[in-house]
Structure formats: structure tokens, C-alpha cells
Amino acid sequence: MLQIKNLTVKVFDKIIIEDFNLEIKEGEIHALMGQNGAGKSTIAKVLMRDKNYEVVSGTITLNGEDLLRMNTTEVARNGAFLVSQNPVEIPGVSNAEMLRTSLNDQGKNELNILEFNKKLTRLCEKLEIPTSFIHRDINYNMSGGEKKKNELLHMWMLTPSFLILDEIDSGLDVDALKLVGNSIQEYITNYHPMVLIITHQKTLLDIVKPDRVHILNHKQITQSGDASLAEKIFKEGFSGASIIDRRDIDA
Amino acid sequence: MHKIKVEQKSLNVKEEELYITDFLEDLELEVSGTVYCAIQNFHNQSIKILLEENSHLTIEFLLDLENTKNKITIENQENSKLDMHYACTYKGTNELVIENVITTSHNENKIQVRAVENDGTLTILATGEIQENTKENTYLEDIKAITTHENSIKIMPDLKVATNSVLANHNATIGPIEENLLFYLESKGLAKESATSLIKEGFLKSNLQEKMLKFIGGERDES
Numbered sequence: 001m002l003q004i005k006n007l008t009v010k011v012f013d014k015i016i017i018e019d020f021n022l023e024i025k026e027g028e029i030h031a032l033m034g035q036n037g038a039g040k041s042t043i044a045k046v047l048m049r050d051k052n053y054e055v056v057s058g059t060i061t062l063n064g065e066d067l068l069r070m071n072t073t074e075v076a077r078n079g080a081f082l083v084s085q086n087p088v089e090i091p092g093v094s095n096a097e098m099l100r101t102s103l104n105d106q107g108k109n110e111l112n113i114l115e116f117n118k119k120l121t122r123l124c125e126k127l128e129i130p131t132s133f134i135h136r137d138i139n140y141n142m143s144g145g146e147k148k149k150n151e152l153l154h155m156w157m158l159t160p161s162f163l164i165l166d167e168i169d170s171g172l173d174v175d176a177l178k179l180v181g182n183s184i185q186e187y188i189t190n191y192h193p194m195v196l197i198i199t200h201q202k203t204l205l206d207i208v209k210p211d212r213v214h215i216l217n218h219k220q221i222t223q224s225g226d227a228s229l230a231e232k233i234f235k236e237g238f239s240g241a242s243i244i245d246r247r248d249i250d251a
Numbered sequence: 252m253h254k255i256k257v258e259q260k261s262l263n264v265k266e267e268e269l270y271i272t273d274f275l276e277d278l279e280l281e282v283s284g285t286v287y288c289a290i291q292n293f294h295n296q297s298i299k300i301l302l303e304e305n306s307h308l309t310i311e312f313l314l315d316l317e318n319t320k321n322k323i324t325i326e327n328q329e330n331s332k333l334d335m336h337y338a339c340t341y342k343g344t345n346e347l348v349i350e351n352v353i354t355t356s357h358n359e360n361k362i363q364v365r366a367v368e369n370d371g372t373l374t375i376l377a378t379g380e381i382q383e384n385t386k387e388n389t390y391l392e393d394i395k396a397i398t399t400h401e402n403s404i405k406i407m408p409d410l411k412v413a414t415n416s417v418l419a420n421h422n423a424t425i426g427p428i429e430e431n432l433l434f435y436l437e438s439k440g441l442a443k444e445s446a447t448s449l450i451k452e453g454f455l456k457s458n459l460q461e462k463m464l465k466f467i468g469g470e471r472d473e474s
Contacts, residue, residue, distance in 0.1 A: 073442055090432055092454055
């Protein structure tokens, strides 16, 4: 379970998030929505313990452990996995090298090299990416869609228990979006992770149905509800939906 | 893969792929046609590269420097081409001198250096001179280094251009490992040490061709 209580975050001396609260139970899917610049990605970065984001006050616990006492590696080893809007490119470091190193570092590499490559090959086919991706440099010279599929390749290999998907749907064409959405849904069905989806788009939430939807506005969550809140946002926009009283939604 | 240990002072190569594991003395490499050359060991020595007319040399180095002084001199005859990829780690006190005086026309020289500090210092003196009465030459020099402190590397570019008919460029970038790359790998569960080591290796490898990596990999497996 993830519990964020009264979280205040600043970046370069500017408060971005203030008195933010969120709770995600085992196996739940939550969507975080909000206008550009509302601070949605800040939440993702804070959860992964990016050093550029300073927690001023509040607490975060992940499966009962104090997340704010962990570094990025420890958060990842506690099951968190972030796909950011624009994953970085790492020249000279292949997907296979990174994945083997990660699994080895965590003592989770139970496959020999042949089995490992076979698994990657099967996943590439499933994600409709060439098997050459296995030995390609991480995200290097890949299109936006290829980068997102590449990140899913990592997800399937590392089997995280908490997905943080920060606008994974941005820059994807219709077919790629369906494939990415279906792959995430299949992963959820197989592994039942906690999921935090940060998105602006309807299509992903049509495929991966959220249990709860939250609106981030003025540095904190101003409204929460079920999937129908997302529908309302898509129809009326944030300004239209903001007139709805939070208690009505929760009821 | 044709691996050789060079024992003579000069070598004439034509339309070949060469994998040099060692050379015993300073070496003069005379190139005609299209040649690929990979060099693994290069310690306190010099290489003089003579590019004959219409030749094209791709030369790659992957070195662990330790208290080493290297010198590479390049001479071009008309219409020749050089792609040089020099990748190294450095420990102790090291010096690399690259000299390229261009006296002919229609040449294209690209020199890329990638260096990773491994507790030491490296001084790079890169001299490029494009003399007058030459035309349509290209001279590109690109040096990048990953360091933990600024003083560990000194790059001294010395680019002299005496003609208007040339494209000449020098670029140098020095800095620590990019934080966002470390964050990315750590967010995949890698320990900081593993992430650092992968990024440094990748930085060097990305400057080299696949065949160089196979050569080096094979050498390491055999040793």
C-alpha cells in the first residue's frame, strides 16, 4: 500500500505541491489528472526520490516502509517502476546489459543467458518491436512510441509491484496507444500491481480502468471520484468539472 | 579477424581490416584504399598515419591509459579521409598529442576522443593546421570527457586555419556523469556503482564500431 500524507514539495525554492494526500491500496489503479503544470509529474519524481525535488514536510510510506528514507535504487527494489513522459537515452548501454545488471544486483536473475534472451525475444514479439531492441542502446534514436514500448519491455522483465506511469500515452499514435494500453492491462491482470496513471487522455483510461480518479489543482488534490470523474473531465474540461462538489463525487 | 602484433617500424596497408594487439616501437602506418584499423595497446609510443591519395582510414583505439604519453600524427595526401575514434580511461598522469597538418585539398578528417577519468589526469594537445593554398577540406575535432573533478583533464585545442575554403570545427565537453542518466538506471533497481560503471563504459563504447567491441571482447575472453 502507498500512503502519502500532508506532502509539501519544493523545487528550486518554489512550492509545487502542498498538503497533498493520496492512498493506493494493493491492486488498485488510480489516475491523477490535472492541467499542465499542476505538479502531477512532481508526484512521480518524488515517489522515485529524484534529488531535485525536496520534501519540505509530510510522509510517504510504501508497503509500511518509510519511502522518504529510501534512495532511488531502494524505492525501485521495493517494487516501484516509473515510466516518464520522455525516457532518457543512454548511448552505449543496451537493454539487455541494463536488465541483466539490475536483476543481478537484486539477486533476482534466475535465468541463464539463453533463457534470458528467449524471454526478451518473446516480449519483443508481444510488444511488436524488433528483437534487435534487446541489444540496442536504451531508448537511443528511438521514436516516441518505440521508447514507451521499450520501457514496457523493462517492466515485463523487472516485474514491479507499483507502476507509476507518467503520461505514458503522450506522443503515441492510435495503434501504439492501444498496444501499450493492452500490454499494461495484461500486466495488471497477471501481477496485480498498484498503479498510478498520470494522463490527459481518455483512450488509456478506456483500456486501463481506474478504480479512483483524482484531480490535482492548486498544488493539492481538489477532487476525487470513480472513473466517471475522468469521463466528466474529458467532456467538460477541468474548468467545467471543477464546479462539482467533491462530496458528490465520493458519494 | 586478422589480429597482429606489429614488430616492424612501418606498415603499409591497403584494403584491409587490421586488429593490432601490440606494436613494439613507434609506428608509421601508410594507408591506401579503404582500411579499418583497431588498436588495443598503445603505451608511451607514437603513431604516424600517412593517408595516400583517395584513401579512407577508420582507426579506433580503446585504451586503459596509466602514466602514458601518446602521440598521433596525421598527414593527408589529396582527397583522403580519416575517421578516428579514440576512447580511453585514464589513471596516473597522461598526455595525448594529436597533430594534423593539412597541406593538400579535398580531405575529410574527423577526430573523436572520449575519455573517462579513473583517478588520474590527462592532458590533450590537439593541433590542427589547415595551410593556405588548400581548398575544400573538412576538419572536425570532438573531445568529450567524464570526470569527477574539473582539474583532472586539460584540453588544449590549437586550430590554425590559413584558408577560407575549409570547414573546421573544434568541440570539447567536460563534466561529471549526467544526473538524469544515473537517476534513470537507479530507478530500474541498479546500484549506484553498477549504474555509474555502465554509463562510463557506454560512453566509451558509443564512440566505437561493433567490430572493435568484438575484438576487445575476444581479447578479454582469451586472457
